[in-house]
Amino acid sequence: MLFLLSLAARNLVRNLRRTVLTGTAVVAGVALMIFGWGLIDGLDDNILRAARLTYAGDLVLRPDGYPDDGLRFPLDQAAAVSPALTAKLDAAGPWTARTTFPARLVKGVDAQRVFVVAYDPATETRVFDRKSWRLEGSWPAADKPEIVAGSAFARLMELKLGDEVVLEARTRDGAINALNYTVVGVVRTDNTTMDNLSVWMEAPAAEQLAVLGGVRTQIAVLPTATPDVAKATLAGLGWTPLTLPEECDDLIAMNRIRRKSISVVVGMIMLIAATGIANTVIMAAFERIREIGTLLALGMPRRDVQLLFLLEGGVMGLVAGVFGAVLGSSLVLYWQANGMDFSSIVEKMAANMSMSVVVYTHFSWAPTLLSLLFGVVVAVLASVWPARYASRIVPADAVRAD
Amino acid sequence: MICELVDVTKEYPMGELKVVALAGVSVGVDAGEFTVFAGPSGSGKSTALNLIGCLDRPSSGKVLLDGKDVATLADEALGAVRARRIGFIFQSFNLIPVLTAAENVDLALRLAGDTENRAARVEKALVDVGLQDYLHRRPSQLSGGQQQRVAIARALVKKPAIIIADEPTANLDSTNGEAILELMREMNERDGVTFLFSTHDPMVMSRARRVVKLKDGHVVGDERRA
Numbered sequence: 001m002l003f004l005l006s007l008a009a010r011n012l013v014r015n016l017r018r019t020v021l022t023g024t025a026v027v028a029g030v031a032l033m034i035f036g037w038g039l040i041d042g043l044d045d046n047i048l049r050a051a052r053l054t055y056a057g058d059l060v061l062r063p064d065g066y067p068d069d070g071l072r073f074p075l076d077q078a079a080a081v082s083p084a085l086t087a088k089l090d091a092a093g094p095w096t097a098r099t100t101f102p103a104r105l106v107k108g109v110d111a112q113r114v115f116v117v118a119y120d121p122a123t124e125t126r127v128f129d130r131k132s133w134r135l136e137g138s139w140p141a142a143d144k145p146e147i148v149a150g151s152a153f154a155r156l157m158e159l160k161l162g163d164e165v166v167l168e169a170r171t172r173d174g175a176i177n178a179l180n181y182t183v184v185g186v187v188r189t190d191n192t193t194m195d196n197l198s199v200w201m202e203a204p205a206a207e208q209l210a211v212l213g214g215v216r217t218q219i220a221v222l223p224t225a226t227p228d229v230a231k232a233t234l235a236g237l238g239w240t241p242l243t244l245p246e247e248c249d250d251l252i253a254m255n256r257i258r259r260k261s262i263s264v265v266v267g268m269i270m271l272i273a274a275t276g277i278a279n280t281v282i283m284a285a286f287e288r289i290r291e292i293g294t295l296l297a298l299g300m301p302r303r304d305v306q307l308l309f310l311l312e313g314g315v316m317g318l319v320a321g322v323f324g325a326v327l328g329s330s331l332v333l334y335w336q337a338n339g340m341d342f343s344s345i346v347e348k349m350a351a352n353m354s355m356s357v358v359v360y361t362h363f364s365w366a367p368t369l370l371s372l373l374f375g376v377v378v379a380v381l382a383s384v385w386p387a388r389y390a391s392r393i394v395p396a397d398a399v400r401a402d
Numbered sequence: 403m404i405c406e407l408v409d410v411t412k413e414y415p416m417g418e419l420k421v422v423a424l425a426g427v428s429v430g431v432d433a434g435e436f437t438v439f440a441g442p443s444g445s446g447k448s449t450a451l452n453l454i455g456c457l458d459r460p461s462s463g464k465v466l467l468d469g470k471d472v473a474t475l476a477d478e479a480l481g482a483v484r485a486r487r488i489g490f491i492f493q494s495f496n497l498i499p500v501l502t503a504a505e506n507v508d509l510a511l512r513l514a515g516d517t518e519n520r521a522a523r524v525e526k527a528l529v530d531v532g533l534q535d536y537l538h539r540r541p542s543q544l545s546g547g548q549q550q551r552v553a554i555a556r557a558l559v560k561k562p563a564i565i566i567a568d569e570p571t572a573n574l575d576s577t578n579g580e581a582i583l584e585l586m587r588e589m590n591e592r593d594g595v596t597f598l599f600s601t602h603d604p605m606v607m608s609r610a611r612r613v614v615k616l617k618d619g620h621v622v623g624d625e626r627r628a
Contacts, residue, residue: 003512010500294496297457298556299485299513301478396457399492400448400568 004304008311011284012319022280023320025273026375029266030324031331033371036262038332039340040255041362047251048244054191055098055117057127057220059227060247061239066217073100073115075172078215085237092234093224096123097216099206103169105199106178107157114153115198116169118206127220137161137185140202147205148185150195159183167199171211179209190358270374274382281313281386292390293398302391309387310380317379321372329368335361403466404563404596405454406430410463412449412619423449425619426463431564431598436590438599438610445616447600448568454598455488455566456480468563485514489557491567495549497541503528503552504537507559514560527555531585547578554585564596571606583609 012019052058062068063079081089081097089095099118104111121142140146147167149159159165161183168178181201188195206212219239223230227243234241245252285292292305339358412424424446431437431454439447452458453465456472459480465473472483489510490496497506507524511517528537531551541549550570557565567586571579587609589595599606607613615623 007498007500014500290494290496291498294490294492294498295513296481297455297484297490297496298510299481299483301481394458396452399457399490399496400494 001307004308005311005315008308008315011288011308011312012316015284018280018283019316022273022276023316023323025269025276026317026320026379027324027327029269029273029378030321030371030375031328032262032269033266033374034325034328034368035331035361036266037259037367037371038328038336038361038363039359040259040262041364041367042332042336042360043255043258044252045362046359047248047255050189050191051244051248053128053132054189054194055218055220056244056247057095057222059092059221059223059230059234059241059243061219061221061234061241062217064238064240066240073102073217075099075101075170075210075212075215075217078172078212078217079238080214081216081219082238085234085239088234088237089219089221092230093222094123094126095219095221096120096127097219098124099203099210099212099215100198100217101169101206101210101212103167103199103209105157106166106168107159107163110157112153112157113197114167116167116206116209117194117198117200118203118212119200121202127222132190134188135185136187137183140184140200140205142202143204145179145181145205145208146184146201147181148187148200149183150198150200151186151188152192152196153198154183154186156196159186161186167209169210172213172215173211175211177209177211181205270378273375274378277313277316277379277382278386280316281309281383282389284312285309285386285390288390289393289398289401292393293395293401296393296395297399305393306387306391309390310383313383313387314376314380317376318372320379321375324375325368325372328371329363332361332363335359336363403430404433404468405598406464406466407450407453407460408464408466410450410453410460410465412446412453412458413461422619424453424460427616427619427621428463429614429621429624430466431596433563433596434590434594435612436587436597436610437612437614438601438607439614439616440601440607441616441622442602444618446619447616449619450616451566451568451598451600454564455490456484485510486516486560487563489560489562489565491550491553491557491565491570493569493572495541495546495553495573497549497552497556499541502538502540503533503544503555506541506552507556510556510560516560523559524555527559528552530558530589531555545578546574547581550574550578550582551585554582554589558589558595564598567597567599569601569603570599571601571603576605579603579605 063077066077078099097120100115103114103116105114139148163183165181165183166178167181168176171177221230231241231243295305339360341358407427407429410424410427413420413422439450441447453460459473464471504524507527508520511520528534531554533548533551536544536548571582574582583606586597590597611627613625614621
């Protein structure tokens with residue numbers, strides 16, 4: 001077996017240029033597979049990270065029946081946090097409640113729909129440490145009509161620090177209210193939805209604008225126990241708890257579609273690679289008919305001749321696969337450390353997606369080894385027919401072939 | 403008798419027709435012979451060599467090797483017979499280009515399953531053919547004559563019952579051809595190695611001690627010389 005392996009390796013080096021050209025498709029396929037999966041895994045992480053750091057914590061609660069299909073945030077379905085729930089939340093770990101509601105921001109003659117994120121200044125930073133956020137200016141001062149604008153929204157409306165704006169919103173009773181506010185900060189959270197569509201104010205200020213009556217639309221918790229355990233203890237109190245993966249299931253489902261798309265592309269590349277490998281191995285068999293005849297004449301069993309050609313395909317697949325794995329893994333590891341900045345694309349095109357504009361790819365061994373194995377298997381399978389052809393050569397004719 | 407064709411017929415299909423390459427040929431080779439199958443192209447000499455070399459099977463008749471009919475053996479068993487009992491020297495040398503001279507010779511032992519003292523035997527075989535300085539050269543680094551010497555060493559190293567040489571000098575110039583033939587003749591006389599050639603080269607025929615003439619698939623002459 002070792003001798004056949006050595007012979008296969010030497011045969012591949014005989015026509016190095018052809019071998020390299022054929023192997024390139026395997027390199028590309030394996031590298032793309034690893035990078036694509038690393039990117040999708042990174043996007044999954046990214047979605048969860050953006051949600052955790054900006055609005056959900058590790059467990060998010062919404063009033064029972066509150067819509068989760070899009071950006072509606074109806075105030076009439078918001079609910080107060082009951083004393084019973086408060087007690088359970090206190091026991092579960094750090095938590096904070098927010099009220100998000102639609103409004104219209106008017107600056108001069110310009111107006112734009114926006115969502116107000118009203119937060120409790122006493123508890124907000126216990127859940128969201130804001131360390132990864134970039135704030136220009138300051139957060140609103142207590143009891144002052146001040147707001148912080150999301151960075152992309154501020155750019156869209158050309159908001160500057162100190163600008164005076166009007167926020168129009170419907171109160172919980174349906175009346176329209178409008179108040180003046182000063183823009184004191186511009187924040188970039190890297191959650192695209194929030195940066196594109198939100199303004200931030202303290203809950204007391206929001207109370208004046210929308211007459212909330214103390215209702216909240218979401219509670220974010222950092223449970224000391226696991227999110228699943230905390231979810232079980234917080235259920236049945238008028239609010240529906242969701243873990244992060246449950247909260248982000250629609251976005252993660254979209255990533256599954258992307259993963260399948262990448263798999264299709266990889267499949268096509270590997271099909272091209274398989275065709276190339278089959279062609280290379282069959283060419284090798286045609287070119288080496290006399291040599292195969294000689295091996296058979298010298299007594300090499302036909303199964304060993306077949307194995308020799310399968311090994312040639314397999315070794316090519318393995319070497320190209322290793323190169324592909326190194327290339328793909330290097331890209332994944334580089335962007336895992338440095339992140340891929342999609343800000344210019346995402347802020348323009350994905351305004352309704354809660355994801356970070358900096359995507360960190362995710363390296364793991366399983367997809368890397370799986371991709372490498374896939375490359376080898378494709379190469380070996382592509383060699384089956386040429387190997388069978390080679391092993392069926394008639395030695396009496398083959399030893400005299402030109 | 404080492405090998406013998408007994409009333410052997412070999413037919414090849416060609417479209418709807420059958421070409422008869424050998425028609426009821428009976429001929430045997432004894433140990434230590436230096437025999438030539440001679441005849442023009444299409445006479446059947448290569449077919450006869452293929453059958454004795456277990457590279458092909460007859461359409462009818464028997465191919466006896468050491469008294470056993472090998473024509474009925476399965477493919478793998480026939481391969482094993484070739485590996486252990488028959489040495490081949492081909493017109494185009496047929497060395498494996500990615501292996502060195504020593505590795506080519508070693509290949510014959512490896513395929514014969516003969517593991518005893520391989521390296522020393524390989525070296526001796528190459529020394530015997532005068533290639534002691536070329537052990538680690540690849541075929542592309544050797545002349546035609548040197549390549550054929552490697553092929554002879556490859557055939558000899560496993561001490562086969564018979565060495566079958568299909569026009570071994572056809573691709574060599576006359577000087578190298580004569581030298582190769584002289585080498586084989588020397589091994590035949592010194593070590594008693596049995597050689598069976600096919601050729602239509604008068605020079606090769608002149609060195610043979612027995613010339614079996616074939617024409618149109620029939621033996622038309624069998625001349626023994628002192």
